[in-house]
Amino acid sequence: MAIDDWVLRAVPQHRLGATLHTETVGAVIDRLSQSTVRAHHALETLDANDEQLHAAWYHLAELADGYDDLVRDVLAGRRRLPAW
Numbered sequence: 001m002a003i004d005d006w007v008l009r010a011v012p013q014h015r016l017g018a019t020l021h022t023e024t025v026g027a028v029i030d031r032l033s034q035s036t037v038r039a040h041h042a043l044e045t046l047d048a049n050d051e052q053l054h055a056a057w058y059h060l061a062e063l064a065d066g067y068d069d070l071v072r073d074v075l076a077g078r079r080r081l082p083a084w
Contacts, residue, residue, distance in 0.1 A: 028067050038059075
């Protein structure tokens with residue numbers, strides 16, 4: 001909630017014509033954090049050739065790309081964030 005509060009205060013929200021994103025920035029960062037823990041745990045516990053290891057890191061990379069896109073779109077006024 002602290003991240004979402006900061007975003008609402010620090011980042012101008014473009015309401016007209018901007019597509020609504022389904023999650024807040026705080027929720028996206030929470031999912032990134034969880035995925036980071038899973039990926040590092042997989043790295044420490046699984047064999048280097050294990051498909052679950054590769055899947056965990058691929059998922060983390062996808063989330064990071066999605067976060068980057070979200071930030072870029074919010075700043076450009078193409079996306080708006082939910083006000084929860």
